[in-house]
Amino acid sequence: MSVGGVRRGTYHGRVTEIRKRVLLAKPRGYCAGVDRAVQTVEEALKLYGAPIYVRKQIVHNKHVVSTLEKRGAIFVEENEEVPEGATVVFSAHGVAPDVHEQAKARNLKSIDATCPLVTKVHQEAKRFAADDYDILLIGHDGHEEVVGTSGEAPAHIQLVDGPDGVDDVTVRDPAKVVWLSQTTLSVDETMETVARLKTRLPLLQSPPSDDICYATQNRQQVVKEIAPDCDVVIVVGSKNSSNSVRLVEVALEAGAGAGHLVDFATEIDDAWLHEATTVGVSSGASVPDELVMQVLAHLAERGFGEVTEYTTTEERLSFSLPKELRRDMKARDMQATAARD
Ligand code: SF4
Numbered sequence: 001m002s003v004g005g006v007r008r009g010t011y012h013g014r015v016t017e018i019r020k021r022v023l024l025a026k027p028r029g030y031c032a033g034v035d036r037a038v039q040t041v042e043e044a045l046k047l048y049g050a051p052i053y054v055r056k057q058i059v060h061n062k063h064v065v066s067t068l069e070k071r072g073a074i075f076v077e078e079n080e081e082v083p084e085g086a087t088v089v090f091s092a093h094g095v096a097p098d099v100h101e102q103a104k105a106r107n108l109k110s111i112d113a114t115c116p117l118v119t120k121v122h123q124e125a126k127r128f129a130a131d132d133y134d135i136l137l138i139g140h141d142g143h144e145e146v147v148g149t150s151g152e153a154p155a156h157i158q159l160v161d162g163p164d165g166v167d168d169v170t171v172r173d174p175a176k177v178v179w180l181s182q183t184t185l186s187v188d189e190t191m192e193t194v195a196r197l198k199t200r201l202p203l204l205q206s207p208p209s210d211d212i213c214y215a216t217q218n219r220q221q222v223v224k225e226i227a228p229d230c231d232v233v234i235v236v237g238s239k240n241s242s243n244s245v246r247l248v249e250v251a252l253e254a255g256a257g258a259g260h261l262v263d264f265a266t267e268i269d270d271a272w273l274h275e276a277t278t279v280g281v282s283s284g285a286s287v288p289d290e291l292v293m294q295v296l297a298h299l300a301e302r303g304f305g306e307v308t309e310y311t312t313t314e315e316r317l318s319f320s321l322p323k324e325l326r327r328d329m330k331a332r333d334m335q336a337t338a339a340r341d
Helices: 032-048 062-071 097-105 116-130 144-150 163-168 187-200 214-229 242-253 289-301 323-340
Strands: 006-011 014-019 021-026 052-055 073-076 087-090 109-112 134-138 157-160 177-181 232-236 259-262 278-283 306-311
Touching (some): 021 214, 032 062, 097 109, 134 144, 177 187, 187 242, 214 242, 214 278
Parallel strands (some): 021 306, 052 073, 232 278
Antiparallel strands (some): 006 014
C-alpha cells in the first residue's frame, strides 16, 4: 500500500513504513563533446542564419534534434541532399575522409563538430595504419562513429562487434595487431572482447590510451554503484544512442531489478513502479538535464518525491568550438567593433 511518498509493509508482523525514493546518478547527461556539437549548430544558426544543414543527427537524441529543427537546422543523411554552396555541420560521431572530399566537391562550407575524443581514435587508426598494423576496431556494426573511423584506413581496419565477433578475425601478422574501440561501449563487455581476442592473438597491442571516453566510463560507473539498490533503473535517452542503451545493460548486469530506456517522462509505465521502493535515474551523454527533471517531477507525482543524488566524480572537461566557426565568430565580432568605433 502506498500513501504519498511512503509505502506500508510488514516486518516481523509489525506494520512498517518504507520510504519510496529516487537515487539520481551523477555524472549523467551532456558530455563535453555533445555540449560542443549542440553549441556549434546554435552558433552557426546565429552567425550564418537559417537554414543550417546538419549531416546525420548532430547527437543521438530526439529532443535535441527536434529543438534544433525548430530553430532552423535541417538534418540530412548525406552531403548530396545539401544545396551547393550551403553550410553543413558534421555530427559529433565523426565522418570518414571521403565525406570531407564530397563536401569540397559540392562547394559546401563544412563545420566539423566531431568530438575531439572521436578524432583521437581517428588519429590512432591513421597512425597504426601508416605503420602497417592490422587494426581490430571493437564497435557496433553500422554505428556512425564506426563507419567514420573505419573510413580512415579501410584496408587495415576490421570490425569486431562484441565477444562473438572474435572468431571471425583474421590477421596478416599476429605480432602486428592492435585493438581500438568505439568511444561509447560497455567497458566490461569490451574487456571481455579483448580477453577473447588475446586468447587468439597473445601479442595483441592495446590503444595508447582509453578509447572508451571519460563520459561513457563515468556514467557507467555511477549506474553500476546505484543499481544493486534499485528495484528499477530509468535511463533517459534515445534508442539509437549507444551510450544510453549501454547504461540500461550495465544497470541490469549490476543487479537492478529492471531497467528501461525512455526519451520522455510520459513514456514511463506506471506498472514499472507498482512494486518499487527505490528507483534509479540516469541519462545518456546526449540528454539535456531538463528531460531528467521532467522524469523526477513525474516520479514525484507518483510518490517518489525523495531524491538523493549519488555522485561518483565531478566532470569539468569542456572543448572549444570548431576552429572554422571560431574564426568566423571572431571576424563577426571585429566587424561589429569596427562599425561601433
Ligand atoms: S560520449 Fe564521449 S566521445 Fe561521445 S561526444 Fe561525448 S565525450 Fe565525445
